[in-house]
Amino acid sequence: MKALYFDRFGGPEVLQYGTLPDPKLADHDVLVKMAYIGLNFADIYRRKGTYHIEKSTPYIDGYEGLGMIIAVGKKVTKHRLGEKVFFVDVPFANSELVAVPESHAIKVPAELNDKIIACVGLQGLTADFLAHDLGKNRPNQTVFIHGISGGVGQILSQILTADGVNVYGVTSTREKQKVALTQGAKEVFLRNEPWLHDWLERFDTVYDGVGVTLEQSIELLKHKGNLVFYGMAGGNPPKVDLVTLLSQSKSILTGDLWDYLTDYWERIARSKRLFSYFINHQIHISEPTVFPLKDGVLAHKLLESGNNVGKILLKP
Ligand SMILES: NC(=O)c1ccc[n+]([C@@H]2O[C@H](COP(=O)([O-])OP(=O)(O)OC[C@H]3O[C@@H](n4cnc5c(N)ncnc54)[C@H](OP(=O)(O)O)[C@@H]3O)[C@@H](O)[C@H]2O)c1
Incomplete structure (x- = not known):
C-alpha cells in the first residue's frame, strides 16, 4: 500500500x-x-x-x-x-x-455525508467532551474561546451556542472573524487589535487550545470561573501561579480526548450526541x-x- x-x-x-x-x-x-x-x-x-x-x-x-x-x-x-x-x-x-x-x-450515519464526517470526527468529539465533560456550561452563561475559528473552535462555538450559552472569542483575520460571527458568536475580537482590557473578569469559562494565551485566559475569567486548557496550537503555556488562582477562586481543567473514548459504547454514544447537532442543522463548518x-x-x-x-x- x-x-x-x-x-x-x-x-x-x-x-x-x-x-x-x-x-x-x-x-x-x-x-x-x-x-x-x-x-x-x-x-x-x-x-x-x-x-x-x-x-x-x-x-x-x-x-x-x-x-x-x-x-x-x-x-x-x-x-x-x-x-x-x-x-x-x-x-x-x-x-x-x-x-x-x-x-x-x-x-x-446515513444522514450525513462522508466528507463532513471525515472533517468533524476528532475535532468534533473533542469539542463535545470539552463542552459537556469539562466546561459543563449552563444556558445564559458567558464563555470565551481562543482560536474560535480553528477546527475545534468552530464546532465548540456552535455546540455551546446551540446549548444556549453566550459565546465570545478571538481570531487573527477579518475573514475568520466573519466565519465565527455567522456561526453564532456574540462578538469576535481581532488578535492584533486592543480588546482585552475591556473584557477582564467577564467570563464563566475560557476555552484555551492555544497555550501561549494562558495568562490572558486567566485574566478573562470571573472569580470562581473555569479555564479549560486543551492544547498548545500557538506554543507551550507559561507556568501558572497556583496561589494567584486560589486567591481568585479560579480553576484550571484539562483533558485529553483519549481518556474519554474508553470503549466502543462510549465512542458510539459520544458520536451520536455530536452528530445530533449536525442532523439538527445547528453546526455548519x-x-x-x-x-x-x-x-x-x-x-x-x-x-x-x-x-x-x-x-x-x-x-x-
Ligand atoms: N485535548 C484534546 O484531546 C485535543 C484534541 C484535539 C485537538 N486538541 C488541540 O486543540 C487545539 C486546536 O486544534 P485544531 O485542530 O482546532 O487546530 P486549528 O484548526 O489549526 O486551530 C488552531 C487555532 O489556534 C489559533 N492559534 C494558533 N497560533 C496562535 C497564536 N500564536 N496565538 C493565538 N492563537 C493561535 C489559530 O487561531 P486563528 O485561526 O485565529 O489564527 C487557530 O484557530 C490544538 O492545540 C490541538 O492540539 C486537543
Whole structure:
C-alpha cells in the first residue's frame, strides 16, 4: 500500500510518500480502505517527536479517517464487509489501508455525508467532551474561546451556542472573524487589535487550545470561573501561579480526548450526541482543504502556518 511516513523526527521535510507492507489484521480488527484522512495538530507533535507514539519504524503518521471495510478479522462481531466507518483514535492512518480494532470503528450515519464526517470526527468529539465533560456550561452563561475559528473552535462555538450559552472569542483575520460571527458568536475580537482590557473578569469559562494565551485566559475569567486548557496550537503555556488562582477562586481543567473514548459504547454514544447537532442543522463548518496523500508535506506546512480555515483532509 502507499503511505505517508517518517523515519526521523523533524520538520515537514522528514515526511516521505512510498510503498510499505499492508497492515496485518488481528482477529478483532477490520481492514479499512481509506477515503479521507483527517490531519490534526497531534500529527505535527508526533512528527516533531514531542508526543507519545507507538514504536514502529518507519512511522506512519495519522490517527483519524473514514473509509470502507474490505476485510474482517476472524472474531469481528460489530461490523460487516462493505460497511462505511470512521475512527478517530487508531494509529498509522496516513495510508491506503488501515487495520482498525472493531471497537474503534464507528458506523457512518446515513444522514450525513462522508466528507463532513471525515472533517468533524476528532475535532468534533473533542469539542463535545470539552463542552459537556469539562466546561459543563449552563444556558445564559458567558464563555470565551481562543482560536474560535480553528477546527475545534468552530464546532465548540456552535455546540455551546446551540446549548444556549453566550459565546465570545478571538481570531487573527477579518475573514475568520466573519466565519465565527455567522456561526453564532456574540462578538469576535481581532488578535492584533486592543480588546482585552475591556473584557477582564467577564467570563464563566475560557476555552484555551492555544497555550501561549494562558495568562490572558486567566485574566478573562470571573472569580470562581473555569479555564479549560486543551492544547498548545500557538506554543507551550507559561507556568501558572497556583496561589494567584486560589486567591481568585479560579480553576484550571484539562483533558485529553483519549481518556474519554474508553470503549466502543462510549465512542458510539459520544458520536451520536455530536452528530445530533449536525442532523439538527445547528453546526455548519467551512469547506475543508483536501490534499492528495502524496502531498502530505504541503498539508503539514499549511496546518503549521495557521493560514487555513477549518479542516485539512488527505485523500489516498
Ligand atoms: N485535548 C484534546 O484531546 C485535543 C484534541 C484535539 C485537538 N486538541 C488541540 O486543540 C487545539 C486546536 O486544534 P485544531 O485542530 O482546532 O487546530 P486549528 O484548526 O489549526 O486551530 C488552531 C487555532 O489556534 C489559533 N492559534 C494558533 N497560533 C496562535 C497564536 N500564536 N496565538 C493565538 N492563537 C493561535 C489559530 O487561531 P486563528 O485561526 O485565529 O489564527 C487557530 O484557530 C490544538 O492545540 C490541538 O492540539 C486537543
